[in-house]
Amino acid sequence: xxxxxxxxxxxxxxxxxxxxxxxxxxxxxxxxxxxxxxxxxxxxxxxxxxxxxxxxxxxxxxxxxxxxxxxxxxxxxxxxxxxxxxxxxxxxxxxxxxxxxxxxxxxxxxxxxxxxxxxxxxxxxxxxxxxxxxxxxxxxxxxxxxxxxxxxxxxxxxxxxxxxxxxxxxxxxxxxxxxxxxxxxxxxxxxxxxxxxxxxxxxxxxxxxxxxxxxxxxxxxxxxxxxxxxxxxxxxxxxxxxxxxxxxxxxxxxxxxxxxxxxxxxxxxxxxxxxxxxxxxxxxxxxxxxxxxxxxxxxxxxxxxxxxxxxxxxxxxxxxxxxxxxxxxxxxxxxxxxxxxxxxxxxxxxxxxxxxxxxxxxxxxxxxxxxxxxxxxxxxxxxxxxxxxxxxxxxxxxxxxxxxxxxxxxxxxxxxxxxxxxxxxxxxxxxxxxxxxxxxxxxxxxxxxxxxxxxxxxxxxxxxxxxxxxxxxxxxxxxxxxxxxxxxxxxxxxxxx
Numbered sequence: 480x481x482x483x484x485x486x487x488x489x490x491x492x493x494x495x496x497x498x499x500x501x502x503x504x505x506x507x508x509x510x511x512x513x514x515x516x517x518x519x520x521x522x523x524x525x526x527x528x529x530x531x532x533x534x535x536x537x538x539x540x541x542x543x544x545x546x547x548x549x550x551x552x553x554x555x556x557x558x559x560x561x562x563x564x565x566x567x568x569x570x571x572x573x574x575x576x577x578x579x580x581x582x583x584x585x586x587x588x589x590x591x592x593x594x595x596x597x598x599x600x601x602x603x604x605x606x607x608x609x610x611x612x613x614x615x616x617x618x619x620x621x622x623x624x625x626x627x628x629x630x631x632x633x634x635x636x637x638x639x640x641x642x643x644x645x646x647x648x649x650x651x652x653x654x655x656x657x658x659x660x661x662x663x664x665x666x667x668x669x670x671x672x673x674x675x676x677x678x679x680x681x682x683x684x685x686x687x688x689x690x691x692x693x694x695x696x697x698x699x700x701x702x703x704x705x706x707x708x709x710x711x712x713x714x715x716x717x718x719x720x721x722x723x724x725x726x727x728x729x730x731x732x733x734x735x736x737x738x739x740x741x742x743x744x745x746x747x748x749x750x751x752x753x754x755x756x757x758x759x760x761x762x763x764x765x766x767x768x769x770x771x772x773x774x775x776x777x778x779x780x781x782x783x784x785x786x787x788x789x790x791x792x793x794x795x796x797x798x799x800x801x802x803x804x805x806x807x808x809x810x811x812x813x814x815x816x817x818x819x820x821x822x823x824x825x826x827x828x829x830x831x832x833x834x835x836x837x838x839x840x841x842x843x844x845x846x847x848x849x850x851x852x853x854x855x856x857x858x859x860x861x862x863x864x865x866x867x868x869x870x871x872x873x874x875x876x877x878x879x880x881x882x883x884x885x886x887x888x889x890x891x892x893x894x895x896x897x898x899x900x901x902x903x904x905x906x907x908x909x910x911x912x913x914x915x916x917x918x919x920x921x922x923x924x925x926x927x928x929x930x931x932x933x934x935x936x937x938x939x940x941x942x943x944x945x946x947x948x949x950x951x952x953x954x955x956x957x958x959x960x961x962x963x964x965x966x967x968x969x970x971x972x973x974x975x976x
Contacts, residue, residue: 480492480617480618480621480637481714481781481782481783481786482782482783483621483622483625483630484621484625484630484631484634485710485785486707486710486711486714486785486786487631487705487706487707487710488630488631488634488710489710489713489714489782489786490697490700490701490706490707490708490709490710490711490712490713491631491634491706491709491710492634492638492713493697493709493710493712493713493716494563494694494697494698494701494709495572495573495576495634495635495638496638497690497693497694497697498552498559498563498573498576498694499552499576499579499580499583499638499642500583500690500693501687501690501691501693501694502548502551502552502576502580503545503548503580503583503584503587504687504689504690505548505551505687506544506545506547506548506549506551506580506584518533518534518537518591518592518595518596534592534656537588537591537592538588538589538592540588541584541585541587541588541589541591542584542585542588544584544588545580545581545582545583545584545585545588546581548577548580548581548584549577549578549580549581550577552573552574552576552577552580553574553577556570556571556573556574556577557570559573560573562698563694563698563701564701572632572634572635575635575636575639576635576638576639578639578642578643579635579638579639579641579642580642582639582642582643582645582646583642583645583646585646585649586609586642586645586646586649587649589646589649589650589652589653590602590605590649590653592653592656593605593649593652593653593656596656598652598655598656601652601655602652604652605648605649605651605652606728608648609641609644609645609647609648609649612644612647612648613640613641613642613644613645614641616640616641616644617637617638617640617641618637620633620636620637620640621633621634621637684823684826684827688826688827688830689826689830691830692830692833692834692837695834695837696712696834696837696849697709697712697713699837699838699841700712700841700846700849703841703842704841704845704846708788708846710786711786711788711789711792711846712789712792712846712849714778714781714782714786714789714793715778715789715790715792715793715796715850716792716796717781718770718777718778718781718782718793719770719792719793719796719797719799719800719850720796720800722763722766722767722770722800723763723766723767723800723801723803723804724800726759726762726763726766726804727759727803727804727807734751734755734808734811737751738751738752738811738812738814738815739814739815745872745873748812748815748816748872749812749872749873749874749875752808752809752811752812752868752874753808753876753877753879753880755808756804756805756807756808756809756876756880757877757879757880757883757928758925758928759804759805759807759808760804760805760880760883760884760887761883761921761924761925762921762925763800763801763804764801764883764887764891764917764921765914765917765918765921767797767800767801767804767891768890768891768894768910768913768914768917769910769914770793770797771794771797771798771891771894771895771898771910772894772906772907772909772910772911772913772914773907773910774790774793774794774797774898775787775790777793778790778793788846791846791847791850792846792847792849792850793850794850794895794898795847795850795851795853795854796850796853796854798854798891798895799850799853799854799856799857801887801888801891802854802857802858802861803857805861805884806857806860806861806864806865809864809865809868809874810822810864812868812871812872812874813825813867813868813871816871816872818871821867821871825863825864825867828863829856829859829860829863832856832859833852833853833856836851836852836855836856837849837852839852840852886917886920887917890913890917893909893913894906894909894910894913897909897910
């Protein structure tokens with residue numbers, strides 16, 4: 480799509496996507512996140528009828544919120560077009576986005592059901608297939624318009640197509656979840672909806688602020704620079720967040736419901752957060768160092784040579800993502816404990832500061848200032864969140880995490896700075912060497928945390944061949960891939976197995 484659309488077309492794609500997500504966040508009222516919590520709690524109670532009531536309510540509310548969001552965008556298409564582009568010629572495309580909003584809300588509601596039930600395998604398949612089918616159908620749409628010399632007109636239809644594929648795949652896996660057929664009275668419906676919206680409002684506000692920042696960042700770039708600059712920012716943001724976002728999404732799928740289940744036990748809660756941060760840093764560290772090292776190649780590979788100005792923004796975003804991986808698990812303590820007001824004010828303050836930093840960054844450093852602002856945000860956010868959760872649950876970083884931080888932070892800084900003070904070839908060699916060493920270290924450490932029998936057999940053979948893992952008989956058994964490890968089984972248990 481980048482080849483067909485060019486930088487300005489990618490910028491247009493980013494701004495349309497942000498508008499759709501902004502409206503969906505408002506209409507959705509955060510039920511996709513609060514729904515996960517409500518379903519996880521209902522399942523934990525063992526009450527099948529309570530689970531059925533929660534699931535039925537979630538489905539109805541998701542449909543209604545999607546319809547409300549679509550109607551809202553249809554009514555406001557002209558003001559939104561003027562606010563974003565200072566013209567009305569994009570109003571028709573904005574109105575068409577209503578379909579993407581409708582499909583998106585329903586799809587997220589169904590995904591919340593799958594995640595709340597902790598059907599992680601189905602959640603993974605749903606995400607992969609939704610993205611795959613969306614790609615298969617959306618690229619031909621862009622190409623069709625490209626052949627007619629108006630590729631940018633295909634942007635919104637492609638977004639609608641992606642959302643439609645998402646709703647189909649989420650429905651396919653959500654329908655597999657069997658719940659009791661229960662009659663939901665108006666009183667039950669009101670009670671369940673109130674519970675969803677009470678916490679969901681905070682999630683909605685958080686999502687709205689995040690999408691609002693994304694929207695204003697692009698509007699600032701369009702007004703102060705150009706639509707092309709917004710395209711460079713979009714490309715840097717997408718690729719910069721791809722690897723870390725992949726890891727955080729994968730871990731969070733199971734981490735949030737598990738943390739909610741033990742939220743009242745501060746010791747267990749803090750232990751899970753430390754484990755999650757450790758695994759996240761081990762998985763993300765080498766990948767982020769690699770992307771810093773080969774940033775120009777990564778941008779050229781995922782986009783094209785026309786996106787060269789995105790490289791510097793991309794580097795700063797990678798630094799911010801490194802901090803995000805470390806900080807991200809701590810924020811879930813607020814959510815799991817239901818500290819809604821505290822979470823709201825933390826998000827409000829963080830996003831207000833972020834918008835100010837983006838504005839100042841663009842004025843001072845131009846395009847690169849958006850990346851600098853993102854890195855600065857997570858320095859401030861990390862300090863603030865740590866102080867809050869330390870008071871809320873007595874959280875402290877574990878010795879293992881402190882050791883990893885002392886290892887990765889200086890290495891990431893050295894690779895980042897190397898590009899400005901070393902010849903290009905020397906900087907690449909330094910980055911490649913650090914990537915290789917940290918990859919080996921992380922892989923060996925992960926192999927001591929995750930039992931070998933949990934790896935697919937081809938991966939087991941590869942790890943054993945390179946002597947990166949202990950033998951199967953020495954592997955430790957865990958309740959989940961990143962949960963606290965049990966003691967080795969006794970001989971009698973092994974014989975029985």
